[in-house]
Amino acid sequence: MGIEEKVPSGFLLSTVEGLAGYMRKGSLWPATFGLACCAIEMMATGAGRYDLARFGMEVFRASPRQADLMIVAGRVSQKMAPVLRQIYDQMPNPKWVLSMGVCASSGGMFNNYAIVQGVDHVVPVDIYLPGCPPRPEMLMDAIIKLHEEIQKTPLGVDRVAAARAAEEAALKALPTIEMKGLLRP
Amino acid sequence: MAASKGKKPGKPGPLASVAGFGTTFGTMFKKPNTEQYPEEKVPTQLRFHGRHQLNRHPDGLEKCIGCELCAWACPADAIYVEGADNTEEERFSPGERYGRVYQINYLRCILCGLCIEACPTRALTMTNEYELADTSRESLIYTKDRLLAPLAEGMVPPPHRMYEDASGREVTEKEYYRGEVPRADDDLLGQMLAAAKAADENAAEVSS
Numbered sequence: 001m002g003i004e005e006k007v008p009s010g011f012l013l014s015t016v017e018g019l020a021g022y023m024r025k026g027s028l029w030p031a032t033f034g035l036a037c038c039a040i041e042m043m044a045t046g047a048g049r050y051d052l053a054r055f056g057m058e059v060f061r062a063s064p065r066q067a068d069l070m071i072v073a074g075r076v077s078q079k080m081a082p083v084l085r086q087i088y089d090q091m092p093n094p095k096w097v098l099s100m101g102v103c104a105s106s107g108g109m110f111n112n113y114a115i116v117q118g119v120d121h122v123v124p125v126d127i128y129l130p131g132c133p134p135r136p137e138m139l140m141d142a143i144i145k146l147h148e149e150i151q152k153t154p155l156g157v158d159r160v161a162a163a164r165a166a167e168e169a170a171l172k173a174l175p176t177i178e179m180k181g182l183l184r185p
Numbered sequence: 186m187a188a189s190k191g192k193k194p195g196k197p198g199p200l201a202s203v204a205g206f207g208t209t210f211g212t213m214f215k216k217p218n219t220e221q222y223p224e225e226k227v228p229t230q231l232r233f234h235g236r237h238q239l240n241r242h243p244d245g246l247e248k249c250i251g252c253e254l255c256a257w258a259c260p261a262d263a264i265y266v267e268g269a270d271n272t273e274e275e276r277f278s279p280g281e282r283y284g285r286v287y288q289i290n291y292l293r294c295i296l297c298g299l300c301i302e303a304c305p306t307r308a309l310t311m312t313n314e315y316e317l318a319d320t321s322r323e324s325l326i327y328t329k330d331r332l333l334a335p336l337a338e339g340m341v342p343p344p345h346r347m348y349e350d351a352s353g354r355e356v357t358e359k360e361y362y363r364g365e366v367p368r369a370d371d372d373l374l375g376q377m378l379a380a381a382k383a384a385d386e387n388a389a390e391v392s393s
Binding site: 048049050051054102105106107108109111118120126127128129130131132134135136137138140141142144145149 | 217218219220221222223226227229260261262290291292293294295296297315316317318319320321322325
């Protein structure tokens with residue numbers, strides 16, 4: 001009947017996915033979430049010399065409802081963790097999290113009771129960026145790698161299936177407490 | 186006083202409220218200083234602390250002796266080393282020991298360079314590479330295969346025996362560290378080339 005039956009299977013949806021991904025990655029709006037020294041580098045990336053406006057993301061939104069990318073820049077203390085989660089929950093879907101710097105990614109050199117050992121204990125992280133603090137080029141590199149991930153994001157049924165598969169994989173994965181070596185948090 | 190005759194320093198003149206626009210207007214004629222990062226990469230300073238690298242001796246043997254001093258110096262506990270003994274059949278570095286397992290967790294490493302200062306054999310140095318972002322925690326633990334320096338001209342991948350000079354004498358560990366080994370000896374290079382050739386022929390036979 002329709003065009004869906006004439007074209008090869010998956011053709012139409014994949015094209016729509018590609019288009020949606022292209023538009024999503026071209027207009028990421030970051031929420032300001034500067035927590036420590038990494039925020040200085042994040043501000044430098046937004047300013048004239050490195051100019052995030054080239055990627056269509058110069059507006060750092062102070063309001064989470066108008067943002068879809070959370071750049072967690074700096075160490076997250078135990079007291080900040082619920083605040084971070086609330087801001088993440090307030091952001092509309094689809095949303096992404098970039099964990100900037102070693103402190104946000106794994107606690108870094110602050111392996112103590114006050115700091116959350118990796119922001120992925122609180123929110124799902126899409127891309128990790130090492131460095132202490134990462135230079136603006138490193139942040140832009142992480143953003144470009146995130147763009148590639150966004151471009152590949154499935155839509156509709158595929159998106160639900162992908163989320164299921166990710167959840168199953170996470171349930172099957174070895175708990176961090178049983179991990180050995182450097183992976184142990 | 187002479188200064189009190191002129192304009193008072195604290196009081197703005199009549200044009201002061203629009204003087205700021207002059208700065209804005211003047212900026213329009215300046216060249217933009219924006220770096221076009223992904224297209225044109227501006228090289229970092231040579232002393233920039235980037236990703237680590239495990240170096241090799243000129244004949245391809247590893248410099249790391251598995252002493253764990255880098256792991257002890259690390260303020261963030263980001264390095265994990267496990268040493269093992271070299272044997273005559275399997276030699277990875279000149280001398281007694283080599284680093285069997287070498288991991289750096291880039292989600293802990295703060296790129297401070299204390300490990301570089303601690304390394305007694307200059308096995309560990311830093312490159313200027315900084316594009317490290319990745320999507321999972323596991324992939325950011327770099328193992329030895331990603332940290333080792335690539336093989337340069339005249340190097341043979343370990344394990345292999347130590348360098349033999351023209352008279353056929355195997356040189357000592359000290360001569361390695363004095364830099365008296367120029368490259369892998371002809372015997373070893375010949376063996377490597379022959380092995381590569383044989384592998385190529387095998388692959389051709391399998392595919393045909």
